[in-house]
Amino acid sequence: MRTKTATLCLLFWTACGAWAQSDRGTITGTISDPAGAVVASASIAAKNVQTGALYDAASTETGNYTLAQLPAGQYELSVTVPGFKKYTRSGIRVEVAQTLRIDVTLDVGAASESVTVQADAPLLKTESGELSHTITVENLIDLPVFGTGAQNSSTWGIRNVYTVTTLVPGTLFNSNTNIRVNGAVSNTQSIRIEGQDATDTFLPFSTVMTQPSADAVEEVAIQTSNFAAEYGQVGGGYFNITIKSGTNQYHGTAYDYFVNEVFNAAQPYTNLKDVQRRNDFGFSLGGPVRIPKIYDGHNKTFFFLNLEFFRQSQIYNTTPQTVPTLEYRNGNFGPALTGRTLNTDPLGRAIQENTIYDPSTERAAPNGQLVRDPFPNNTIPKELFDPVAVKIQSLIPLPTTAGRINNIVPAFPSETITNFPAFKADQQIGSKGKLSFYASSSGNTRQYSPGTGNADGLPDAITAARGNFIKSHTERLNFDDTLSPTLLLHLGAGYQHLDFEDKSPTLHYDSYKELGLRGQTLVRNFPTIMGLCTLSGTVCTGQGGMVPMGPNGQSRSLMIKPSFNASATWVKSNHTYKAGSEFRIEGYPIESFTSAKGNYTFSPNQTSLPSTLGQNLAGGNVGFAYASFLLGLVDNGNVGVVTNTRGGKSQFGMYVQDSWKVTRKFTLDYGLRWDYSTYAREQYGRAPDFAPTVPNPTAGGLPGAAIYEGDAPGRCRCDFAHNYPYAIGPRLGAAYQITPQTVLRAGWGVVYTGTPNVGAANATSATPFAPPSPYQAAMVLRGGIPLTPDQYAWPNFDPGRYPATPSTIGASFMPLIDPNSGRPARQIQWSIGLQREIFRNLAVEASYVANRGAWWQANALVNYNALTPQILAARGLDINSATDRALLTSRLDSATAIARGFSRPPYAGFPLSQTVAQSLRPFPQFTTLNATGAPLGRTWYDSLQVKTTKRYSHGLDSTFAFTWQKELQMGVESDSVGPGGINAVVNDVFNRQINKYLSGQSRPLSAVASVDYRLPRLHGNKALSWLVRDWQAGAILTYASGAPIMVPFANNQINSLLFRTSTPAPAGTVGPPSATGTFANRVSGQPLFTVPDINCHCFDPGTTFVLNPKAWADPAPGQFGASAAYYNDYRGPRRPSENLNFGRTFRIVERVTFSIRAEFSNILNRAYFQVPASTNANATPQRSLTGQTTSGFGYVNTATPLAATYAAAGPRSGTIVARFSF
Secondary structure, eight states: OOOHHHHHHHHHHHHHOOOOOOOSEEEEEEEEOTTSOBOOSOEEEEEETTTOOEEEEEOOTTSEEEEEEEOSEEEEEEEEOTTBOEEEEEEEEEOTTOEEEOOEEOOBSOTTSEEEEEOOOOSSOOSOOOEEEEEEHHHHHHSTTOOSSSTTSOTTSSOOGGGGGGGSTTEEEETTTEEEETTOOBTOOEEEETTEEOOOSSSTTOGGGGOOOGGGEEEEEEEEESOOTTOOSOSSOEEEEEEOOOOSSOEEEEEEEEEEGGGSOOOTTTOOOOEEEEEEEEEEEEEEOEETTTEEOTTTEEEEEEEEEEEEEEEEOOOOBOOOOHHHHTTBOGGGOOOOEEEEOTTSOEEETTOOEEEEEEEEOTTSOEEEEEOGGGBOOGGGSOHHHHHHHTTSOOOSSSSSSSOBOOOEEEEEEEEEEEEEEEEEETTTEEEEEEEEEEEEEESSOSGGGOOOSOOTTTOOOOOEEEEEEEEEEEEEEEEETTEEEEEEEEEEEEEEEOOOSOSOBOHHHHHOOOOOSSTBSOOEEEOOBSSSSSSOOTTOBOOOBSOSOOEEEEEEEEEEEEEEEEEETTEEEEEEEEEEEEEEEEEEOTTTTOEEEOOGGGGSOGGGTTOOOTTOOOSOHHHHHHTTEEOEEEEOOOEEEEEEEEEEEEEEEEEEESSSSEEEEEEEEEEEEOOOEETTSOSEEEEEEEEEGGGTTEEEEEEEOBSSTTSOSBOSSOBOOOEEEEEEEEEEEEETTEEEEEEEEEEEOOOOOOSSSOOOOOEEEOOSSTTSOSEEGGGOOSOOGGGSOSSOOOTTOSSSSTTOOBOOSSEEEOTTTBSOOEEEEEEEEEEEEEETTEEEEEEEEEEEEEEEEOGGGOOTTSOOHHHHHHTTOOTTOHHHHHHHTSBTTSHHHHHHTOOOOSSTTOOTTSBHHHHHSSSTTBSOOEEEOOEEEEEEEEEEEEEEEEEEETTEEEEEEEEEEEEEEESOSBSSOOTTOOOOOOSOTTSGGGGEEEOTTOOSEEEEEEEEEEOOOOSSOHHHHHHHTTEEEEEEEEEEOOOBOOOOBOOSSHHHHTTOOOOOOOTTOSSSOSSOOOBOEEOTTOOSBSSSOTTSOOSOTTTOOOBOGGGEEOOOTTOOOOOOSOOTTOBOOOOOEEEEEEEEEEEEETTEEEEEEEEEESTTOOOOOOOOOOSBTTOOOEEOTTSOEEESTTOOOOSSOGGGTSTTOSSOEEEEEEEEEO
């Protein structure tokens, strides 16, 4: 049962006030006299020059002082001591989560005298060993770091604040899909806005849904390693964002980022260009709250308001789709025949590739195997067409070009509306208290969009477009109080609410009325129909077919997150102590319509040859999915009712830490943090879990049934998982100033993430239906779904709910939640480096940065329903035996199985048409078990990171970051695999340790340079000075190694024999397959490529198969491959990125300027192409009539724009930026 002690602890700490992480900065140092003796009890004040706010402190008996909890901004530091001149230093910029050391040497004299120093904050970091990088508002606005509507922008079109990640060493960024820091699992970053957690834990890859407006941001601090103990519950990178505040002077901006296709280049290879009309515009205003004759808020009350809007009107006409040819529509699949003979059937007849077989002719051959007769001329008579299929086909548009794939380029409009209002208020309370309130919201409406929106240009009734209707709002309240010059208190509370809704264009579709298709449980959406391509997926290859129809998703998902925190800082002697904790609750209510429409998947199997089961067809196929569709033969599917679930979890952390100034040159940071995260669960126990030991009444009492959490009737009186109470993370950092210009910094620490979101929203009502054998149909369209309403009622606590019937063998619709899913991932971080100030405004830092990660969620490392060598050995079988392999692929009612004594079904009702292998599985009533939350993943990271910082002077501001790194992983790549994410691949799930290999996101070498230059004012000729001054040019130049290409899967049957079948990802998409299998062996001496160099620009990717199939060989039958998943010398093309802007600022009057500039992404218009198809080295190379490659090993998809699947990789695009500021 759930741990009551932990609950009481959480309540206790919440009641006492939660102590939190800081989004502020710190100034520290030592006060001394001219002789070097320390000065105690000095009065120290830091004044925010924009707001007039004063922050007081006093030096300790050792002369040390610390001004903590300073909001980011410009400060003036003053020190007053009787008998000494007053010391004042201005020009100090305090950044988020940064500690500045400013030592003060006082001059003897009267207090009425003063010494004033004008100097920038030091570039050297002398006070901690952490690695962090701060990007200011000036960098955000002036550099070409943003795209608008494309490239580096988010999928909402709005400028993406997190694009600044590209400027940080050790990172990999793909806008709104992937953030990776120092080799950690992607999308495990922690985001704080105004000191409170703002991480999108619902869809971690989609950072835009909760991001602030770019023009509302003051600073973004990215901490990448060796965090202080106050920072926790993070995997890859800690993002600390501070919002702008009002100041004593009114200030504001009005801006417009304008996009038109006239500034863009056409798509390479197709020469197509989308019609684009985009505007990202808005204004901001900040200053003191002033009501004439009533209230004057100078130095007390301030406000800041920002309103940002994005509008896009676009016509997409560059993405081809595949629809059935006229021949296919008429049942003629003769054009799909390639003339290649794959094998012979049991009757000795040649098996021709892509032959379709008549399922009505199925019979047993003399050897017991099932055979069928081909349809004459590979053509289905029209009288055999299913009437429902005919009605669906009538909704599909006709092809507009020749060819069997990519034969229509639909043009469809897309309008995007995004709004980002934000407001912040600051109030000075007395001389010591400060109150801050921040509120923002975001909203995005987009009915038709490619990528995540699945828009395809098909008619509204059948389109896969799901639509994006997303709203969120964020609130923050922070209070700071200086209790004494050496004791500070911070309290904070926050609230975050996200509303994500899918709505297809058609919301009142009656499938029975329109199509005659029975089974829809809610009149709302067109049914989802998939699998009609030659290779199932969203992009058709080979001989074509039909892209998926009907919307996916169709749900309304909420994320509700209240949070609380506070922090206390005490300066004593040489120490700055800090203690605290944080607490937040995360709720995920979901209303799902996904299964109510009915989901139908088609396969070539129903028009294939049953005797080919388990045969190696040399990469070829028989049967045709679209032919199965015309006959109405559904391979599998599911249906359910509308469900309403409420998942959730809570996160808690507490810490103590100390910054100890051992000497003036040596600072030691140490601390300890404890995190406690509960595992995600459905609040009312309506989410099922697979219990491997509970008898399943539908499967004759065999173990493997559904259980439900909790104590209510029908529940298991158990917990699905256990919370981990030992997430204790020590931290240690050190900084030693070797010389005034050189600092040695080092750090080590243990960091824990939060718990993964598993099991919280799996209370689906989807009830599957599956075929009795692999080559039979689960249902016929004209007959409707073969389920009764009581089978998909919800909630349903029947342990035998899955499978639907004893003869329904299919994937489990319940997860198998790992009992250790309450364990957060752990990362051990360390680094050591030197920082050197070359000149006053130029510093260089070089560091060795490393970490080791463990307990990452790695579901690919378990397969609870696979056949293991032990299971086979217990039945006297050997996978290395050809006879035994043939037995495993035989039906239970076959002569082979009967003769060997393997014809007995595991339970009554188990179909005899199933294979012997299926009957021997640990849970034969299921095919796939969806394991989730298994904390088995590991990561290894080592790197050299070099960063050069040139602070603004003489018109120039620049940074350069270089990374040389090695990234290894085992079973894990991304926290959530969204568009642009990447799946982990596993060779042998039974031998986990051999699955340690190069990450699929590895980039061993990367470099990024940012440059911003402004022409200064010339002295002398005023006219010439006016003409040349204030011109500005900026650039971000990014260069990196190419992404590794995945090694092809083996074709030696072991994956299917042991149920480790690999499922290739759709052609043209990013990332490896969604399932795994063993790999082909690398052949020594064979080149990996058919071209001299994949980066040589010396071949036409549209006509060249670039990968060499001879470089790979299948392992012997029954053996696992010895290859790794990736090799360092087997990489795709490099994708350099050059973004440039140039323009001019016009100074209208003092403090009033107008600037206009042009920004270009991919300024050199480099033509990038997709990663070559690499999963099957035996795949038949195929070409179109014009000689273009269409499928096969090494095929490069040039028809689909790379920008649709890889950020910042499209053709040159331009933006005109106009900004008015005062």
